[in-house]
Amino acid sequence: MNKQSQEFNEQRILSHGNQNETIEQTIERIKQRIIQTGDKPHVTVARQLELINQLADFPLGQFLLQNRGFNGYWTDYLIEHQYKRRFTGIDAEGRSLRELEKFILDKNPLPLATQQKHIHSVKVIQNYVQEGAVLASLPCGVMRDLLKLNFTGVDNFRLVGIDLDFQTLEQAKKLAVEYGLSEKVEFYQEDAWSLSFKDELTLLSSNGLNIYEPDDQKVTELYRQFFQTLIPGGILVTSFLTPPPNVDPNSEWDMNQINPEDMSLSKIIFFDILDIKFTAFRSSSTTKLQLQNVGFDKIEFIWDNARIFPIVVARKPK
Structure with missing residues (x-):
């Protein structure tokens, strides 16, 4: 990558980008924030720290911890998961998917919606x-x-x-x-x-x-x-x-299609821990x-x- 492209790249990207810290530094920073915030009505500090350790145990989780969003590679990983890895439970390198990784890719309402959105989009574009x-x-x-x-x-x-x-x-x-x-x-x-x-x-x-x-x-x-x-x-x-x-009382979400427990865990991961950008x-x-x-x-x-x-x-x- 030439320097001009890299600087241009880092200045304006909205979806991802870390603070030039190691994964260990990132994990420690997030853990300290959670400890300082204390227990919440819906989740304890201990539960959040446990989930951070689980996220740190697989590549997608590490990327999300450091970037709080998806880049092109991981968006593609999320979308393509539904065609093969969902059935094999193994990635291209032969690594078995972790349980939390499977949850994010198979049960988390937003990634599921992203996968369906991709199918609809490709059908339209093909026309x-x-x-x-x-x-x-x-x-x-x-x-x-x-x-x-x-x-x-x-x-x-x-x-x-x-x-x-x-x-x-x-x-x-x-x-x-x-x-x-x-x-x-x-x-x-x-x-x-x-x-x-x-x-x-x-x-x-x-x-x-x-x-x-x-x-x-x-x-x-x-x-x-x-x-x-x-x-x-x-x-x-x-x-x-x-x-x-919880954001809009007139929400268009069809809650009959969403498992409340999956929604709760999703909220803890993406909002309480990761503080996502999207x-x-x-x-x-x-x-x-x-x-x-x-x-x-x-x-x-x-x-x-x-x-x-x-x-x-x-x-x-x-």
């Missing part, structure tokens, strides 16, 4: 695989959402990956080689709020950015940037986190209004079972 299409992903992560599409019978197309994270872009380039699509892919290290594309993309897929930005005006501006990148008739496929019942919740009505305000029409929502992490499909008018 726009056609001659002359320019399909983009932002932040692209490792870009499997586009690379895994079926391009049979389609010869003339472009794939565009845009991300701030230089390391993630390098991982995406390697994955493009694995899928045999290197010649079709272009990668750009750009800030989503100042994109260089204008009236160029057939479809833009964007997941995992607005959930880190609490300012509604900034998210509306983000959608305006997306709007400008698309050709007339172009499609935006994005997603958002709806607020849970807490920018928005209702479907707010999201629809934001998209309409920048010019999108034909707005459609596709929901996961628990109505936590829906995708929204919107069109730039012709």
Whole structure:
């Protein structure tokens, strides 16, 4: 990584990034914060310290402790888990998954919603695989959402990956080689709020950015940037986190689909211990209004079972 890319990378990434401390230092810092806070009505200090030790026992847990969010690699790990590791209980290196790791990937309501959201998103995007299409992903992560599409019978197309994270872009380039699509892919290290594309993309897929930005005006501006990148008739496929019942009494969550014990443990891990960064919740009505305000029409929502992490499909008018 060149120094300029690394500095650019570290200044603006919203989803992850640590404080340049070792995992041991991170664990000690979090433990001290929890000890100083003391027991809470729903969880003791001892229980939280036990969970920290369990998180420190597997790579995903270590990453979450240090970064309080998912990068491109770990988002892909979470999504791809449902296709193989869920059934084998073993990762690509032959390591058996830990019990807490299985909980995060198999029972935690948010990761489950993320996995379902990915399935819905890929189905929508596949409909726009056609001659002359320019399909983009932002932040692209490792870009499997586009690379895994079926391009049979389609010869003339472009794939565009845009991300701030230089390391993630390098991982995406390697994955493009694995899928045999290197010649079709272009990668750009750009800030989503100042994109260089204008009236160029057939479809833009964007997941995992607005959930880190609490300012509604900034998210509306983000959608305006997306709007400008698309050709007339172009499609935006994005997603958002709806607020849970403890945040909004009018929550859209379907609590019949959520195990209360799983929800409780999830809250302890992600909020009490990790103090996660992705807490920018928005209702479907707010999201629809934001998209309409920048010019999108034909707005459609596709929901996961628990109505936590829906995708929204919107069109730039012709």
